[in-house]
Amino acid sequence: MVKLTRIKPQAKHRSRRLRRDLTTAEQILWRALRQRQIGNYKFRRQYPIGNYVLDFVCLEAGLVIEVDGGQHQENTGYDQDRTLWLEQQGFRILRFWNNEVMSNLDAVLDVIWRELHPDIQPPR
Numbered sequence: 001m002v003k004l005t006r007i008k009p010q011a012k013h014r015s016r017r018l019r020r021d022l023t024t025a026e027q028i029l030w031r032a033l034r035q036r037q038i039g040n041y042k043f044r045r046q047y048p049i050g051n052y053v054l055d056f057v058c059l060e061a062g063l064v065i066e067v068d069g070g071q072h073q074e075n076t077g078y079d080q081d082r083t084l085w086l087e088q089q090g091f092r093i094l095r096f097w098n099n100e101v102m103s104n105l106d107a108v109l110d111v112i113w114r115e116l117h118p119d120i121q122p123p124r
Contacts, residue, residue: 022046025067025098026055032109033065039116049089052082057091061116064093067101 022030026045033043033056043065047057056065064086068079083093094115096108113122 023067023069023098025069025096025101028105029056029065029067029096029101029108032105033112038109038112041116050085052086054086058116062091063112063115064091065112066093066095067098068095069098 022045030045032038034045036042041058041061041063043056043058044054045056047054049057054064055067057063086093092115094111096111101108110122113120
């Protein structure tokens with residue numbers, strides 16, 4: 001069970017700004033996740049939790065999806081701390097690179113589907 005924590009005001013303001021300024025890869029993935037298109041699961045984008053803003057999250061499944069650009073290669077310590085904290089809250093985390101989402105969206109969606117439905121093949 002995922003534990004929800006109080007949203008920090010600075011995270012709330014940052015999430016609103018990030019929702020307006022999605023990267024191209026985030027826009028592509030959001031079009032595929034929104035409106036319960038993956039197994040009827042509801043995803044939220046740029047969702048604040050604790051001190052962090054999650055790219056995408058399905059609260060009912062406890063699944064976080066992060067879409068990373070090159071800046072994350074320099075922030076590995078921050079990302080590791082964030083991942084550890086999220087796991088302690090009960091979340092599972094999937095990470096994809098921007099170029100994966102933009103060049104092979106079907107494979108990314110298959111990974112997400114399999115995380116949500118480990119025993120069911122993705123629909124074609």
